[in-house]
Amino acid sequence: MEAATMSRDKxxxxxxSAQAATRKTASSLFGTDRSSDVPDSTVGVITHDDPxxxxxxxxxxxxxxxxxxGVDLDIGRHExxxxxxxxxxxxxxxxxxxxRMNDTIAIARVTGRIELDGQDILDSRIDVVPLRARxxxxxxxxNPFPKSIYENVAxxxxxxxxxxxxxxxxxxxxxxxxxxxxxxxxxxxMDQPGTGLSGGQQQRLCIARAIAVxxxxxxxxxxxxxxxxxxxxxIEDLIDELKENYTIxxxxxxxxxxxxxxxxxxxxxxxxxxxxxxxxxxxxxxSHKLTEDYITGRFG
Amino acid sequence: MSNTSNxxxxxxxxxxxxxxxxxxxxxxxxxxxxxxxxFRAYGLISVVVGILFLVVxxxxxxxxxxPAFRQTFITLDVYLDPGVIDPEGSRDAEVLRLADYNxxxxxxxxxIFPDASGRTERRKLVALVSNGAPFQIQGLxxxxxxxxxxxxxxxxxxxxDLDMLMKGRIDRSLPESExxxxxxxxxxxxxxxxxxxxxxxxNKALMTRGxxxxxxxxxxxxxxxxSFYMLVVTLLLSFPIGVxxxxxxDEFAPRxxxxxLIEININNLAAVPSIVFxxxxxxxxxxxxxxxxxxxxxxxxxxxxxxxxxxxxxSRAALTSVPPSIREAALGMGASKMQATFHHVVPLAIPxxxxxxxxxxxxxxxxxxxxxxxxxxxxxxxxPQGFMxxxxxLPVQIYLWADSPERAFVERTSAAILVLLAFLIAMxxxxxxxxxxxxxxx
Ligand SMILES: Nc1ncnc2c1ncn2[C@@H]1O[C@H](COP(=O)(O)OP(=O)(O)O)[C@@H](O)[C@H]1O
Ligand SMILES: [Mg+2]
Numbered sequence: 001m002e003a004a005t006m007s008r009d010k011x012x013x014x015x016x017s018a019q020a021a022t023r024k025t026a027s028s029l030f031g032t033d034r035s036s037d038v039p040d041s042t043v044g045v046i047t048h049d050d051p052x053x054x055x056x057x058x059x060x061x062x063x064x065x066x067x068x069x070g071v072d073l074d075i076g077r078h079e080x081x082x083x084x085x086x087x088x089x090x091x092x093x094x095x096x097x098x099x100r101m102n103d104t105i106a107i108a109r110v111t112g113r114i115e116l117d118g119q120d121i122l123d124s125r126i127d128v129v130p131l132r133a134r135x136x137x138x139x140x141x142x143n144p145f146p147k148s149i150y151e152n153v154a155x156x157x158x159x160x161x162x163x164x165x166x167x168x169x170x171x172x173x174x175x176x177x178x179x180x181x182x183x184x185x186x187x188x189x190m191d192q193p194g195t196g197l198s199g200g201q202q203q204r205l206c207i208a209r210a211i212a213v214x215x216x217x218x219x220x221x222x223x224x225x226x227x228x229x230x231x232x233x234x235i236e237d238l239i240d241e242l243k244e245n246y247t248i249x250x251x252x253x254x255x256x257x258x259x260x261x262x263x264x265x266x267x268x269x270x271x272x273x274x275x276x277x278x279x280x281x282x283x284x285x286x287s288h289k290l291t292e293d294y295i296t297g298r299f300g
Numbered sequence: 301m302s303n304t305s306n307x308x309x310x311x312x313x314x315x316x317x318x319x320x321x322x323x324x325x326x327x328x329x330x331x332x333x334x335x336x337x338x339f340r341a342y343g344l345i346s347v348v349v350g351i352l353f354l355v356v357x358x359x360x361x362x363x364x365x366x367p368a369f370r371q372t373f374i375t376l377d378v379y380l381d382p383g384v385i386d387p388e389g390s391r392d393a394e395v396l397r398l399a400d401y402n403x404x405x406x407x408x409x410x411x412i413f414p415d416a417s418g419r420t421e422r423r424k425l426v427a428l429v430s431n432g433a434p435f436q437i438q439g440l441x442x443x444x445x446x447x448x449x450x451x452x453x454x455x456x457x458x459x460x461d462l463d464m465l466m467k468g469r470i471d472r473s474l475p476e477s478e479x480x481x482x483x484x485x486x487x488x489x490x491x492x493x494x495x496x497x498x499x500x501x502x503n504k505a506l507m508t509r510g511x512x513x514x515x516x517x518x519x520x521x522x523x524x525x526x527s528f529y530m531l532v533v534t535l536l537l538s539f540p541i542g543v544x545x546x547x548x549x550d551e552f553a554p555r556x557x558x559x560x561l562i563e564i565n566i567n568n569l570a571a572v573p574s575i576v577f578x579x580x581x582x583x584x585x586x587x588x589x590x591x592x593x594x595x596x597x598x599x600x601x602x603x604x605x606x607x608x609x610x611x612x613x614x615s616r617a618a619l620t621s622v623p624p625s626i627r628e629a630a631l632g633m634g635a636s637k638m639q640a641t642f643h644h645v646v647p648l649a650i651p652x653x654x655x656x657x658x659x660x661x662x663x664x665x666x667x668x669x670x671x672x673x674x675x676x677x678x679x680x681x682x683x684p685q686g687f688m689x690x691x692x693x694l695p696v697q698i699y700l701w702a703d704s705p706e707r708a709f710v711e712r713t714s715a716a717i718l719v720l721l722a723f724l725i726a727m728x729x730x731x732x733x734x735x736x737x738x739x740x741x742x
Contacts, residue, residue: 104631106555132634139632143625145644155643156633206629213634
C-alpha cells in the first residue's frame, strides 16, 4: 500500500513539473494576491491506478474570466471522490466539465484534456448525448420532471432506446428505484407526480433517474445541500452502496460528508486544485496550508 | 407611553438617549401611518372611480341593447291568392320566386283597415310591416307550393318604426311632423293592439341574419361568421408561427447582435398602431398578391400579422418561466437539445402560450381599424359561407350600425356590442381558467 502510493507520487511529480511553467504564467497573468498562496502544482496524489477520467491541464473560462486553472486529476474506477472547497472555487464548474454540461452555458469555454477511458471528451467531434448517458448527473436542487414517478425514471431508457418493450422498461424502472432505495416508498404510487415527493425522496428519484441509463460515472453536485439530516444520511448510505457499481464524483460543502462517503478528496481553492489525496490523509494530515486552514475551519 | 419614557429617563444617560430616539421614532411613525392611510385612500378612490365608469358604461349598453333581443310582430291573415302568385298554375319554382308577395301583404292589411284609401295612405299602411314580410311569405310558399290558395295566419315582423313605438322610443306627444309615425299610423297601431295582433317575440333575425337596410331584418350572424372565419385564419397562422419563433429564439438561437435586433423589432411591432397593419395588408395581400377585397382570409392574414408579436412575446415569457433546472435535468440525462425542449420545456410552457394567444385573439376580435383598409367595412347582406366570401366583422358591424340614422339601429348597435363583449369575456375567462388550471409552482 505504502509503496504503491510512493510510486504514484513519483509519477505525479514528474507530470506536474511539466505543468509548473504554465501555472506560473497563468498566475502572473491573472493572479495577484488571488493565487499567491496556491502551490505551483497540486499537492498529493493526482493519479489513480485504474482511472476512468484522466484530466490534464483543464482550464475553464466564463467569457474572459478564468474559473479553473490547469487542473490535473485522475478519477478511479468505482471510487467515490469528493470535491471540497470554499464556495465559488470552481467545484461545480470542474464537475460540469466531466459530462460537458458547461456546453449549455454559452460563455463557458473548456480547454485541456479530459479522457474518459482513453478518449478525449473535449474533442468537439464527441457527441455529448452518449457521453451524458455514460456520465450521469445529480444536481444540487432536486429537479424531477413534473411528470409521474414512473415517467421520471423511464425517460432516460426511453430516449436512449434501452428497453425493447414495456416489460423491460418496467424492469429497468423497478431496479433503478430499488437501487436508489426508493422503491418501497413509491411502488404504490408510480403514476403520481415526482414533484409531490419530499425533498429527500425527490433527490433519490433523481438518482434513480440517473442510474436508469446504467452510467459508468455519476456526478453529484452538492446533492444533499437542500436536504434535512435524515434525508442526507439516506443519500450517503445510498452512495456507499452505489460505489460497488459506479464511479461517483461528489461535490460537497460538508467536510463530514466528504469524510464519510469518499475514498479520495480533492481540495479546490480559487479555481486551483490545491491538494488531492486519500480522504483519511486529507482530513488527518493535510500537506498544504490552505487545505489545513479549510478543514480546520479557519476559513471557508 | 409618557409613563414608560419617564421610567426610562430615570435610568441614566444611556437609556435617556434611547428614549429620546424612541420619541422621535414615535413622532415619525405617526407621520408614516398618515402617509400610508393617505396612499390607501388614493388607491381606493381610483379603484372606485374605475369601477364606476365601468358600471355606467355597462349599464348604459345593457339598457340600450337588451330591448333589441325582442322584436315586435304583427299577426296577419294572409290569403295566398293563386291569381297573384301563380295565375297560370304552373307552380314553377321560378314563377313562385318572382311573384308579387308585397301585394298579398298589402291585401291582408287592407282587410283589417278597409278605410285606408289612396296611394299615400296605402303606402303608410304597408310601412307598418317590415320589408322582410314578403320574403317570409315567399319562403313559405317556395318550401311548400301546395299552400297556394290557402289563408295563413302569420306573424310577420313589424317595421322598425312600429317596433320603436312599441318599445316607447317614439314619443306620441311630439307634433306629428317630428315623428316617424303619423297620427293615422299610430291610430292603426292602436287598432292592431286592440285586436291582439301585436306581440313581442324573441328577435331571431338579429341572431341569424346578415346586415340589412331595414333594422328589423338586420342581424349580426354575418358579422359573427366573418369574425369567426378571420379568427380561424389568425389562430392557425399566429399560434404555430409565434410559438415556433419563440421556441427558436429562446431555446436555440445564439445570443448575438442579430437576435437582439430581432427581439427589439418584435417588441416594437407589438406597439405599432393596428391601422398600419391594415395598410400593410392592403399593399401586400391585396395589391401585390391580388387577393379579393373584403375576404375573411385577408382579414385573418392581417390580424395574424398584427397578433404575431403578442403571441411571440407571451410565448417567450412562458418559456423563460420554465425553470432552467428542468432543461439541465433533461440535458444531463443525455437528451438532445431538441428532446429537452419538446419533451419538457414546451409542454410546461404551453398553458402560458395559450393564454397569450387567447388574449391576442381577443384583441384581434375587437379590432376594426386594420379591416378598414382591406375593404371589410362594407354593407354585406349575405352571410359568408367561406374564407373567400365578402364579409364584415363584429366590431365593423357595430361601427356601421352606429352610423345609421334609424332609431332601431341604435339598440341593435348596443346589442351587437353586448354580443362582442360576451365573446371577449368568454375568451378572457378561458385564458384565466387555463392559467389557473395549469399554473405550477416550483
Ligand atoms: N454561468 C456562469 N457564468 C459566469 N460565471 C460563472 C458561471 N458559473 C460560475 N461562474 C463563476 O465561476 C466561479 C466558480 O463557480 P462554481 O463552479 O459555481 O463554484 P462552486 O461550485 O465551487 O461554488 C465563480 O467565480 C463563479 O462566479
Ligand atoms: Mg457549486
